[in-house]
Amino acid sequence: MNTILRFGEMKAEQFIQGVNNNWIVYSPLPYAKQHSSGIDDLVIINGLNTKEIVDADLDVTIDSQYDYVYSISTDNKLKLSFDKSKHTDKSSVVEALKCVAITYALGNLKPNGNYYKVIVRNSLGEEIHRTTPMTLDKVDKVISTFDDTRDVGTSGFLSYQIVHDYIVE
Known part of the structure; x- marks a missing residue:
């Protein structure tokens, strides 16, 4: 069974500035099936050109065909990475994404x-x-x-x- 949640309904816990990218860490997806990022493709971010990756690649240069890359590891926290020029601070990314929906699999x-x-x-x-x-x-x-x-x-x-x-x- 799947459910839909907007980024604006989640708590933005942390904004991180890396060497190549910035990324934002959101609270765990509520009642989500345990994920293993980059492997299961059970999370879909609607309306954005994204790709699922592993946590280790959050600061690796993003392929130009994608606007964002994201990771969800076993803690079920969604980490969304983007080029440093796209969003320079937490409020910018939170405002830009607040209406974007995420579809994900619920656990048992x-x-x-x-x-x-x-x-x-x-x-x-x-x-x-x-x-x-x-x-x-x-x-x-x-x-x-x-x-x-x-x-x-x-x-x-x-x-x-x-x-x-x-x-x-």
């Missing part, structure tokens, strides 16, 4: 008891927080804490998504 999902995760998104749909697994009685505390501590000078609204927690087998 087994419900993790009565545990749930809360995903908090800003008004642009970008994930700003994801909790660890918790019971439903703690979910309302997380939501009320976010509502009570939110900086009121920031425009927009927060949305909360409550999802069952799964163990990927």
